[in-house]
Amino acid sequence: MKAIAVERGSEGPAVIEKPRPEPEEGAALLRTLRVGVDGTDHEVIGGSHGGFPEGEDHMVLGHEAVAVVEDANGTDLDEGDVVVPTVRRPPADGSNEYFERGEPDMAPEGEYVERGIVGDHGYMAEYFTSPPEYLVPFPENLWEYGFFAEPVSITEKALEHAYASRSAFEWSPESALVLGNRSLGLITLAMLEFGVESDRSFADRDFDRTYCLGRRERPDPTVDVIEEIGATYVNSNETPLETVPETHEAMDFVYEATGYAPHAFETVEALAPNGVGALLGIPDSWEFEVDGGRIHNELVLHNKALVGTVNSHVKHFEGAIDALKELPEWLLEDLVTTVATPEDVAPAFEYGHDQIKAVVEFDSL
């Protein structure tokens, strides 16, 4: 079968031939439909994040997938079911408490592998295998957008943790600012603006005013999406983050998806009293000056919080799937700017001005 992988010593992704995997006992065989490409994939390709499976000279990419059960192999799954796989799996030395209680996203480094990111092959292949507990049913009619379940689950988790941090008092957030206008930022912005939620979501989302900060100049397709969502675009070249309270308003909720380290600190100044900043970016070491006294003072005197979150678990995927059902289809359509095939994957890994979200399509329903 065809797979898209990074190989030791080579630059960029390559299409390779691999044997179709045989599912072990307790695992199903999945036929891949679509796999999304995100910033983490680019970091993995560039070598700044993640790592090869032990003893292997390549790693199949891809952690945002939607697939069909090809061979249930004795599991409870039904052949033909559309599913989305979660990302974390137990490490080589076996399971641990985090996996056992369904919270692998809370496992510290070394206590997990991540498919397509660190220590395990990903989903960017015609077939993959997985135990059923890591597969979440996905609505067939939305199969083309199933790869969004993973990034949206990241937001579900961030919202859950951010709201939890505000659960000790009556919090009625009205304003939200998303930092970053790539696809994760845009889809999160839409979730906050449209207030998509269900019985399976973790946070009431009912923001009266939403904003998205980016550094792109108009005309720009992401700015068009932001405005079509009904949010306000904040150009960080004109309006640095820490000045947002003066130019717009102080924010009850800030969602950081840029990985730009100064944003973690400027977020504190952008927050309204009792606000919370959810941090999701993963920057490298970088020393710079901050007004640490002011940041510390602001956190305390105005009861602010910063919450870092990474990855997600099955319940977040379930919330994400409900959110995707509620989002307008024009948005999902607008976000997907490239559908590449294994025969010609290069366009899926380009960072063009008009690229928002690229996917590789292996098969269709």
Added chain:
Amino acid sequence: MKAIAVERGSEGPAVIEKPRPEPEEGAALLRTLRVGVDGTDHEVIGGSHGGFPEGEDHMVLGHEAVAVVEDANGTDLDEGDVVVPTVRRPPADGSNEYFERGEPDMAPEGEYVERGIVGDHGYMAEYFTSPPEYLVPFPENLWEYGFFAEPVSITEKALEHAYASRSAFEWSPESALVLGNRSLGLITLAMLEFGVESDRSFADRDFDRTYCLGRRERPDPTVDVIEEIGATYVNSNETPLETVPETHEAMDFVYEATGYAPHAFETVEALAPNGVGALLGIPDSWEFEVDGGRIHNELVLHNKALVGTVNSHVKHFEGAIDALKELPEWLLEDLVTTVATPEDVAPAFEYGHDQIKAVVEFDSL
């Protein structure tokens, strides 16, 4: 009556004569027993924090008090009841949503005054008045330590908010580090080490190992208290905060009560995965260099949180009173190093090497 106040243009506290206050309708008259002195009082005296009541040339100090109902004045209180007053009151222009829902501690600046700190006279006088909703019943047999209810309520709130931030997943903290070995740090350390809690407390406290970081060299009375509590003293001159994970262990919970701004950032590195740092200090503006990339990365990849909290409300006082009942009396005795009188208050405002907690005693039961 005698009162201890800061006066405009003068340095240091002064004993002044004021008329005994007449309680307005709906307020009781209280006879003051003891009032504690803390770092905030020193900041108020020094002019770096707080402010005078509008139109007044002096402010009576004191926000940590225990008193007796002298005149119930038609309220539900009983004369002779021992009570502790909370600190925040509605601003001059009237009440607001924060007071109405019993969460004045969440009010932003401008939407409250604080007795003895900003905009309103404090409790360091023979008598004061208060509406009953800001008075919390205190056990008579512990009256000598009633002034501790306010600082302990600050810790109750910090614990409530810190635990709330970890409520989205199964968190079983084992190790706690208190930054700062003044009286608030020491009493908090004891609360964490002894696991004092009740039906009215907001957090399970069951730390297996507790630590307290300070910059004092032995021999030192606070180090003696730390060790008598059963905690480990960490001398920051030998073991800077960010190296604590190597020298001791990474901490599930860090409680910052130093107001030393670098601690807010070093806390992130001192935390174990999934840990939370509660920030309580109120530093001034101060620019310095941080490895912002590493801090941001650590927050995200290890699901860490920083939660700033200030002040407290009635429920935190109730939890604090229960905690005080559980703390060993030797600890409370050891912490109170100075009991001054209005006739000779100077010793209560000295920062000697052997000073831990000073109080001014106006009357006794």
